[in-house]
Amino acid sequence: MDLKFRRIIVSTVFVVVALLFVGRLFYIQVIDDSYKLSALNNSRRFVVKHPARGLIYDRNRKLIVANDAAYDLMVVYGQVKNLDTIQLLDILQIDKHLFFKEMQKAAENKYRPYPVVKQISVQTASRLQEKLHNFPGFFTQVRTVRSYPHKCGALVLGYISEVTKTDIDADNYYEQGDYVGKIGIERVYERYLRGQKGGAYLVVDVKGRVKGPLEEGAHDRPSVLGKDLITTLDIKLQEYGEKLMQNKTGSIVAIEPKTGEVLALISSPTFDPNLMVGQSINTNYAKFATDPNKPLYNRALQGDRYPPGSTFKIVNALVALQEGIITPSYSVGCQQGYYAGGIHVGCHSHPSPLNLVQSIQMSCNAYYCNVFRAILDADKYGTVRHAYDIWRSHVHSMGLGAPLGIDLPSERPGNIPKPEYYDKYYGKNRWKSLTIVSLSIGQGEICMTPLQMANCAAIIANRGYYYTPHVVREVIDTAMDNTFKKKHVTHFNPEIFTPIIQGMYSVVQGESGSTARVAAIPGINIGGKTGTAQNPHGKDHSIFMAFAPIEDPKIAIAVYVENAGFGATFGAPIASLMIEQYLTDTIKRPWLETRMLETNLIHKPTLASHEKQRN
Amino acid sequence: MRNKEISIFRRIDWITVCIYLALVLIGWFNIFAAVYNEEASMITDMTEKYGKQMIWIITAFALATVILLIDSKMYFTFSYFFYAFVIGLLLVVYALAPEVNGARAWLEIGSFRLQAGEFAKLATSLAVAHYMSRYGVKITQFKNWIMVAIIMLIPMAIIILQNDTGTALVFSAFMLMFYREGMPGWILGVAVYMVLLFSFSVIFAFSSVAVAIAILSIIVFILFAKYQKLPTKYSILVALAFALPWAIIRFFNLQLPAYAAYLAAMALLFIPAMVYIYKKRSTILFYLYFIALGSFAFSYSVEYVFHNVLGEHQRSRLYVFFGMKSDPLGLEFNVNQSKIAIGSGDFFGKGFLNGTQTKNNFVPEQSTDFIFCTIGEEWGFVGATVVIALFIALFLRILFLAERQRSRFSRIYGYLVVSILFFHFMVNVGMTIGIMPVIGIPLPFFSYGGSSLWSFTMLVFIFLKLDADRDLLIQ
Known part of the structure; x- marks a missing residue:
């Protein structure tokens, strides 16, 4: 029958649908693997365990960078109910728009916890904790933030902040939301300080509720604590130096000559590193970055527009002695300056003629113009250019004109010009010793960073060698390479330092006419040299480099105070106070200290220094 | 008893x-x-x-x-x-x-x-x-x-x-x-045709669906003409009846509503079709004519039905099903999770009680409407096929x-x-x-x-x- 035949058609429909289903099942179950992967991602969650970051100590094992607890306010958007935004924002004290922006991001994945407000202070978090039951879907998670008990050393120690895309691209260790050292020790020693993230696989349900560990935690990885660092810094000296430099622009670098260990590295103006933690980092960073006094600019390492001024005379004296151009008894007469070929280099009034020791003591310009020209024009070199090359190689051996290689980022090389520079500027063979005579007194093109200057003081203190300055002595439980154990020997014989040191002794402890008698400390012999660098932008820079005690040098120091006048006015007293502080741990000249502390060379108090005082 | x-x-x-x-x-x-x-x-x-x-x-x-x-x-x-x-x-x-x-x-x-x-x-x-x-x-x-x-x-x-x-x-x-x-088989055919037409009308704009209906109408008429042994010129005329108004509107860029061309075509065909139907007592052509007209009307009205007759959740379900709206955490989420659960089952499944997707509530309504996911995940392709086979056996x-x-x-x-x-x-x-x-x-x-x-x-x-x-x- 016709209608009975329709049973076959109906049956066929059933079978076709069934085959269609079986085919589809075969495809999604057996052929297509993407569903299996999704299933894994779906049901297990990797919870990262952030280890505590390594602590940082000073040379005397004082804790200088600590970890404090802070809290992230987490939200699982899908669990939020009847949110009382006004009450929540009232507790958190944050911007409404920012909060809503973050909540929108949280809404992108309804079932994953999202840090909606990061690094809430302990106080706010405890207030929040009491009210948290009013905010379903929200919970807090402990994180650590850096704290700086001594409130100093911001640029040396550095700070940490959330990774940027560049950080993630550069190192796949990082994930969104991780923290990374941005400047200073935090950045250079990031690999040691960060430790190793660990993690646990958890089985979760669709709402992100944890159901338990995956396979009894068989795949979990414990986190490894960050390594602690012992720095070479003397935090008390660092703190004191920053205090002395308050309201001044410039830098102090102090080095232990025997080891190259940096005792203090100060760039002023600076700020309280505690301002660069937690939630405040964003606003404060913007403030500092736009501050005309550039508190984020580490002058100690990056200040390579600093001419060394008269401190450089020591270098020229060393080269001349080493090359046999002069002997300590070499004398030059000076009538208030040096006159040659229409060029006049002025000098102050002092007895004349002067020998080498006296030339250092009185800082005679004419003496060094003569010495420098004598080197360049010496017959044995043939040409001025060759003589300049020789001179330059000696200067190089002191670590000038190239970065020293300190374990801090962004160190600048300073500048000891290549002969090609003068070739280009004046024309080949068109420049003579007189053309570049300003190099003799540390002016002209040459520049050095305060770090290089302090290193020069260390070389003199050591009579001819140095260790690369460094700020970290030891990473706990970690073998370090020998970079900072390697002795760099300069081109100068130890014995030629004797008259130099004698001269530097006289600068401080000499009779009247010595340039830096203000720096003298009863009972401690200091060797020093002032510098007063002319600069086209304003008042001269006040410079002083020194080391002490002369018999057994424990500290070499360079002080650079911008637009402060004579080297003896600020550079020498500050260096002297630093030496006194470091060697005796007391200040017996409160009048000098007060004068330094009260001087304000930055007429408008900067935002950074203002912030610092408030703290 | x-x-x-x-x-x-x-x-x-x-x-x-x-x-x-x-x-x-x-x-x-x-x-x-x-x-x-x-x-x-x-x-x-x-x-x-x-x-x-x-x-x-x-x-x-x-x-x-x-x-x-x-x-x-x-x-x-x-x-x-x-x-x-x-x-x-x-x-x-x-x-x-x-x-x-x-x-x-x-x-x-x-x-x-x-x-x-x-x-x-x-x-x-x-x-x-x-x-x-x-x-x-x-x-x-x-x-x-x-x-x-x-x-x-x-x-x-x-x-x-x-x-x-x-x-x-x-x-x-x-x-x-x-x-x-x-019941005549063609009614079942029409029902299937209506479901398809509805789907297409939801997914595509009326203008595209209407072109498809017109082309389909011409093809069906050509088959009809072959079956009735009509001269080829009839087919050409029908094709022209559809093509001309459409071409004129396009060519002169007339600002007319989307349905105008098809309405014009159906109007042009009305008298010849009715004359033929009357003379030859052709019920087939009668049905064909009104199915074509109905198709245009139906497709055009789908939008209205969609927005005024259907409820919000039905609308969004259809949107998601037709892939017009992505809602991975809403409705699509359910289907996605369901597919993931079944798809992760592989050939032999994860074994009884070993499903990770169904167990941890990823699949919604997992014990009621989405129970098949559990079978697919824990018993795999083999289990799912057995269940389908059992159902088909029952039906047959x-x-x-x-x-x-x-x-x-x-x-x-x-x-x-x-x-x-x-x-x-x-x-x-x-x-x-x-x-x-x-x-x-x-x-x-x-x-x-x-x-x-x-x-x-x-x-x-x-x-x-x-x-x-x-x-x-x-x-």
Whole structure:
């Protein structure tokens, strides 16, 4: 029958649908693997365990960078109910728009916890904790933030902040939301300080509720604590130096000559590193970055527009002695300056003629113009250019004109010009010793960073060698390479330092006419040299480099105070106070200290220094 | 009488009963697996869904036994009373029921929730079978067809009012029975065509769908012309009738509504078509003409229907199904998770109780509408295929049984049973593997829930009783 035949058609429909289903099942179950992967991602969650970051100590094992607890306010958007935004924002004290922006991001994945407000202070978090039951879907998670008990050393120690895309691209260790050292020790020693993230696989349900560990935690990885660092810094000296430099622009670098260990590295103006933690980092960073006094600019390492001024005379004296151009008894007469070929280099009034020791003591310009020209024009070199090359190689051996290689980022090389520079500027063979005579007194093109200057003081203190300055002595439980154990020997014989040191002794402890008698400390012999660098932008820079005690040098120091006048006015007293502080741990000249502390060379108090005082 | 009561268990079709038992028991274990977690208690724990399902299963067996013991004539005799009772129940539910998941389909009596709509399928099946088995009633006769439609539309309307559209859609499965009982095959064809046209009209703009309809109309006319051995020029003229208005509007860039070209074409064709129909008494061309016209009208009105007749959640379900709106955490989320669960099952599955997706609530409604995910995930391709095979075996067996009935009532009822079961199976499984829109109807015998298990059991066992007594039931 016709209608009975329709049973076959109906049956066929059933079978076709069934085959269609079986085919589809075969495809999604057996052929297509993407569903299996999704299933894994779906049901297990990797919870990262952030280890505590390594602590940082000073040379005397004082804790200088600590970890404090802070809290992230987490939200699982899908669990939020009847949110009382006004009450929540009232507790958190944050911007409404920012909060809503973050909540929108949280809404992108309804079932994953999202840090909606990061690094809430302990106080706010405890207030929040009491009210948290009013905010379903929200919970807090402990994180650590850096704290700086001594409130100093911001640029040396550095700070940490959330990774940027560049950080993630550069190192796949990082994930969104991780923290990374941005400047200073935090950045250079990031690999040691960060430790190793660990993690646990958890089985979760669709709402992100944890159901338990995956396979009894068989795949979990414990986190490894960050390594602690012992720095070479003397935090008390660092703190004191920053205090002395308050309201001044410039830098102090102090080095232990025997080891190259940096005792203090100060760039002023600076700020309280505690301002660069937690939630405040964003606003404060913007403030500092736009501050005309550039508190984020580490002058100690990056200040390579600093001419060394008269401190450089020591270098020229060393080269001349080493090359046999002069002997300590070499004398030059000076009538208030040096006159040659229409060029006049002025000098102050002092007895004349002067020998080498006296030339250092009185800082005679004419003496060094003569010495420098004598080197360049010496017959044995043939040409001025060759003589300049020789001179330059000696200067190089002191670590000038190239970065020293300190374990801090962004160190600048300073500048000891290549002969090609003068070739280009004046024309080949068109420049003579007189053309570049300003190099003799540390002016002209040459520049050095305060770090290089302090290193020069260390070389003199050591009579001819140095260790690369460094700020970290030891990473706990970690073998370090020998970079900072390697002795760099300069081109100068130890014995030629004797008259130099004698001269530097006289600068401080000499009779009247010595340039830096203000720096003298009863009972401690200091060797020093002032510098007063002319600069086209304003008042001269006040410079002083020194080391002490002369018999057994424990500290070499360079002080650079911008637009402060004579080297003896600020550079020498500050260096002297630093030496006194470091060697005796007391200040017996409160009048000098007060004068330094009260001087304000930055007429408008900067935002950074203002912030610092408030703290 | 006594003899007959004993022998019912001999005369009953045990093959169907075995498949039924297999499906119900597999379903029960899968509900346990779907709800299962580490601290899960015994499968018989009454406070959990699997424990409750056990109660439903036991009571369903009791119900089946009672059904088999009742005189088979009663089902015919009391079908209208039962129908009236269920309609009354639906109205009561609509008036009293609280809203659950947006639908007012459940009547709560204590902790017991009754879904009256499930029983409406059974009652309507009996009523329709009763009416259609009456002497002289033919589905091809218009007034009979209207009566059947009324019997179906009353419960459907109330169920739609209850916002349980899924259950109401099940009645469309009755088409299969109508087909078997002599409804012209082309009506089924038109129904399929309408569903396709609706889908395309939702997905594509009217202008594109209309071009497709026009091209299809021309092709169908060419076939018709071949069949009627008409000269080729007629076909060319028809093609020109469609092409010319369209080309003119395009060429002169006339600012006319989208339907203008097709309306013009149909108007141009109206007089020649009517003349031909009148002269040759060609009903085929008559139907073709109005199907073409209807197609344009239908496609154009879909947008209106879509935005004004359908409810918001139905609209978004269709949007998501047609891939027009991505909503990974909403509706698409459900289907995605369902596909992920099934897809992760691989060939042999993860093993009983080892499913990670279904166990941790990734799949929504995992013990009810999405129970098939548990099978797919834990038993893999093999398990899912076995379940599909069991269902198909059941369907074919019931078809076979229906065809051997001597009474029209039994045969029609048997076809309705298999149609309803098949519709549930097709939509539910299709939904979990992402080839059907999300329509919340249970998988027969598997999904958790007393109402559905009871109603499917009654549906099947009333038929088995009728089949057992097929020699007694002749009318």
